[in-house]
Amino acid sequence: MKKTRLMQGVMQGAAALIxxxxxxxxxxxxxxxxxxETGGDNEATDTIPAKWTGQTFPVSVAxxxxxxxxxGDSYTVGYFGNLAPSFxxxxxxxxxxxxxxxxxxxxxxxxxxxxIMTGNDNRDNNAAPTLYSLDVTLNQAAIVYMLIxxxxxxxxxLTPPTFGPTSMQWILDQGWAATANGLNRLSDPSRPDELAFxxxxxxxxDQWYSIYKKAFGPGTLTLGQPDNAGRxxxxxxxxxxxxxxxxxxxxxxxxxxxxxxxxxxx
Numbered sequence: 001m002k003k004t005r006l007m008q009g010v011m012q013g014a015a016a017l018i019x020x021x022x023x024x025x026x027x028x029x030x031x032x033x034x035x036x037e038t039g040g041d042n043e044a045t046d047t048i049p050a051k052w053t054g055q056t057f058p059v060s061v062a063x064x065x066x067x068x069x070x071x072g073d074s075y076t077v078g079y080f081g082n083l084a085p086s087f088x089x090x091x092x093x094x095x096x097x098x099x100x101x102x103x104x105x106x107x108x109x110x111x112x113x114x115x116i117m118t119g120n121d122n123r124d125n126n127a128a129p130t131l132y133s134l135d136v137t138l139n140q141a142a143i144v145y146m147l148i149x150x151x152x153x154x155x156x157x158l159t160p161p162t163f164g165p166t167s168m169q170w171i172l173d174q175g176w177a178a179t180a181n182g183l184n185r186l187s188d189p190s191r192p193d194e195l196a197f198x199x200x201x202x203x204x205x206d207q208w209y210s211i212y213k214k215a216f217g218p219g220t221l222t223l224g225q226p227d228n229a230g231r232x233x234x235x236x237x238x239x240x241x242x243x244x245x246x247x248x249x250x251x252x253x254x255x256x257x258x259x260x261x262x263x264x265x266x
Contacts, residue, residue, distance in 0.1 A: 124226075145239070
């Protein structure tokens with residue numbers, strides 16, 4: 001009888017471990033399933049709909065989205081990180097700022113995430129008939145980060161964006177939260193983390209973006225208009241919600257075995 005209980009405990013522990021590993025391995029290869037752009041510009045030679053990690057599109061303007069490309073080349077959107085191009089219609093990029101003081105690297109939680117390249121020309125499409133929006137379909141639960149030009153509303157690059165009725169009010173309405181890790185020029189956790197922005201890919205920091213986040217389940221979410229004429233369009237990064245580590249799963253399996261051994265010793 002005691003041996004049977006021991007074996008049951010071992011089997012239960014092993015089952016928990018196998019189930020946990022299966023859950024961990026079931027993560028979708030692609031977090032972003034689809035992006036549908038509504039509104040925005042429609043220029044014959046320079047309008048490319050929003051693209052995302054894994055998507056390939058033809059180059060229609062030389063040196064966009066990265067220097068050195070010529071018309072007829074193709075560009076495939078990679079994962080987010082240092083020197084990731086920001087827009088389909090500019091040679092701007094996000095980068096690890098090693099020039100300013102203090103230096104400010106791209107936050108580690110963004111590095112390796114999937115991301116969306118929008119068109120910077122859409123920064124001023126805030127009303128019908130070209131009112132801009134993005135419908136983003138997620139294949140699984142994820143954390144979505146909004147990267148927003150600090151100059152929103154007040155034109156001040158030294159302070160975070162100011163949201164309001166004519167300045168991306170939907171960020172407030174949808175409940176997006178500022179990141180708060182002190183990863184900004186002031187090392188101040190009361191302000192959003194910041195991201196250096198290099199216009200023209202010439203290795204200097206021209207602007208600063210602030211970072212906001214929100215968790216979403218699988219399905220489609222809608223991102224609204226940018227309200228940022230004369231400045232820069234927003235960016236979007238998507239990362240997986242962390243699954244239990246292999247060590248954690250192993251520990252869960254071990255608990256089942258330990259429980260069985262305790263019963264065995266009674």
